[in-house]
Amino acid sequence: MAHEMPRIYPDQINRDLLYAWGAVGNKYEKGDVIFTEGEAAKYYFQVEKGSVRMYNMSHEGKEYTQGMFYAGQSFGEPPLLLGETYPAAAVACEASVVIRLAKNSFQNILEEYPAVQRTILDTMARRAYQKAITARDMMISNPETRLQNFLRQCRLQAGNPPGLLQIPFTRQELAHFTGLRVETVIRTLSKMAEEGKVVIRERKLYC
Amino acid sequence: MAHEMPRIYPDQINRDLLYAWGAVGNKYEKGDVIFTEGEAAKYYFQVEKGSVRMYNMSHEGKEYTQGMFYAGQSFGEPPLLLGETYPAAAVACEASVVIRLAKNSFQNILEEYPAVQRTILDTMARRAYQKAITARDMMISNPETRLQNFLRQCRLQAGNPPGLLQIPFTRQELAHFTGLRVETVIRTLSKMAEEGKVVIRERKLYC
């Protein structure tokens, strides 16, 4: 599925700089695996085109989406910086192009360009900040609040436009983001629609 | 309560450097508030002595501990770097001393000392990484697995010593860390003790 999310951020690291340091762009089809949970981190990744999903899956088949990444955004840096393994898997959500740079070159760029290091620092801070908020919502909130918070994040990601925004996710995808079941998402959204908190028209969700 | 956690990390930023840039050390008694949820971030904080807890509380009184910070560790940087408000409150867990540095000075240090910026970068990466793991555990796991994962984190924090490690938290505190209720923690730990997964002697927990 192609998630229509606007490209509101510039490239995390300038693509020409990446290529100059030996990065290569790889094509992925929908569903292709970029890396798996538990694998050692060896590359810096940056989405050039398309979208990427990071997620966990439990033994019993439960699934949790850690995050979505769109054109210009990088992903998987924390374990790369720390020399750890990936805490989640990454797959392409649609036909995508992802730039890949070897760990050594990435470290060299960070040393060479303090401004880039500062960009990555802010990105990591943003990542930690978002996750703290998500954790708070997940731990102390009911399904309605969890959905509402996720939808708010969606609006922010989309640049908080005036008027109704169509949410580009299926009920199942919303379930994976919020850690709920499809049926719970559906029932909660129906209730919220009745109460005017969201709008459902022809099965499409707006907020 | 004084949490006996070994000081295994050196100061995040050298304290003399902090003082040279105008930082001051503040004393807090047990329970004193350092900052509250929703407040604008204005300072860099680093624990000099004692321990600090960051946590969220819901309207219905549910509580979630985002993290504990001990001597040498900094906290609350993400919103400071991003110009956001605090996503959680911070309180002293015991009589503590916390070094405080104004935001401007902190930014100046980062620009002036790339090595310090790199340290903070690694810390932010570590923070994001830990939170990704925590989120995974919370979303897709049952109480036993959640507790087990938390206890594993405790062991890692303590330097993964050989033999049994006494866990320096009450049942209620474990509940706050894992998002469970006291009673659920107690019942789950009892079951785990029966199965030899943890040891309970005189109400104290070891693993």
Place this chain on the structure above:
DNA sequence: CGGTTCATTGACCAACCTCAAAGTACGTGG
């Protein structure tokens, strides 16, 4: 038209939470 994916609904159930009560440890002050 047939197949696939997504959305929806209802009945049922179990895990975890809630509430209430009581037991245990520990420190303090008389």
Place this chain on the structure above:
DNA sequence: CCACGTACTTTGAGGTTGGTCAATGAACCG
């Protein structure tokens, strides 16, 4: 040393929420 207060732990009974399972309906697409 004892009495008391406080904080922590434990147990049981019962309730609710959200998950599970099964079936059906709607949209989409080649």
